[in-house]
Amino acid sequence: MALQHTRSRSFPCGSQGAAIVKVDESLLSESTPSSLSSLADRIKGLQNLYESIDDLLLLPHIQRSIANECPQKCLDEMMEGYIMLLDACAAAKDVVSVAKRDAQELLSGVRRRMHAEAASTYLSSRRKLRKMVQKASFLRKKQNLGKGYEMRPVEKLLMDAKSATLGMISSLFFYMMGTKAHSCGSLVAKIMESKRVEETEFTKVDAALMSFMHNGDDGVKFADVLKSMECSIQIVEEGLECLFRSLIKTRVVLLNILSY
Template identity: 40%
Template sequence: MASSPLRSKLIYHARSVSLPSRPHPLIPQVNEHLSSVDNKLSSLKDMYNCLDDLLLLPHTQKVFAQLCHEKWVEEALDGYLRLLDVCAAAKDVSSQTKQDVQGLLSVLRRRRETNYFSGYLASRMKAKKAIQKSLKDLKSIKSKNTGLASDKDCKTLEIVVLLNEVEAATVGVFESLLSYVAGTKMQSRLGGFSLVSKLMHRKGVDEETNANEFEKFDDVLQTLTDHRTSKTDSIIHIESLRNQLGEMELSIQELEKGLESLFRRLIKTRVSLLNILNH
């Protein structure tokens, strides 16, 4: 992962400190997970495990206790709360999509009439609107400007930078996952659909067309709903749709597990921050 502006600021300020100190071993561990978060979703969980261990250190708790009224502390709490909201929204979307997929599979097993598909298309449109709102919320999280005061010691700056970079990495993962489910060709800073394949350990991405099963599903469903095909072609499209639904079911199951795990990690991190500030 390329060096971020936050890390550049840290290096600049660290040079101005006359008495350099060695970082706690947990800080390099978190940095290591940050650099590998684009390889698998479990790296994100491991990253939060290390972050929580870091928050339990006496020095970290002392930093928060002394600086609890500063802007960056409030922004850190607010940022993780907003990530929780986005994660909850993503869980709702994945749950609804799973219900739609299962319902549509049930319809396809009983009948082949295309007039039953319009309701599922409407549900997909609703899910996409929810995703767009979440993506907008993520954009606002990224656009915040966390101030780093130059009079802080190196260890304090390391904690500030680390919290913000963990948050930024989480935002990048959410962007890719939500865009993946929306079936859009969004390319995040972490690699778009190719990232999602790695995150979920699946090959749900077509390397040549950069399309995933959700995008293909939308195309087939739209074609059937518009009644633009002959009866023979409709049967072919329905078979294609059934195959896409099978792929989607597998993806959604893995997505739900990943989101639930991440949701629990975000809650734990925010609770850790609140506990530090309240003691």
């Protein structure tokens, strides 16, 4: 279950309270995902979360509360936060798109028996991917959410959704770089400094490629490994595109509330 619902007395509507969505702890986890499939599930959970947030933001009493009672600092953080989320999601889409293209080109090279050229291009692109991750601006920004004011349920929900989304994208970058996730410190520093490589689909392909090139392993088996990773990347890429559209929609809803 990606979502939970509770009753809140903070936003009364007649004699009944509003159903407030809570972010499931699994979406807030900073642990390294076990597979691209688990990442895709996490992205789907975030899509469901933002759909529920949109439904909540359509309630008139919730809209009035945000527009009239939410501290200005909180409003500023929320709107700035959605710009950051869109930038982060766009960066993730770019990185995943490059990774998918690399897998496709390497697979094509293996099938055409252009092993050395394809391998060189793939490994060079992996280094470029690492640089793309290092340049992702959102990874360098400190998150000081909710400092200086008390957040109510809807405000906390929006801030938690932001943290969950940034956490997922950070986990995606960790996973693609084969770097173990850390609960503190900047992602950029950890990726640069980490000596430990976690086993992921990407590191498995890296290892299989080295074995294939140096030991003459079965090309058909290696092609199957590549094809499987390409399909998994495709699912993640489609999920990120849907999440990006969800973020735009939620931000538009918030802008409409604040301009009402």
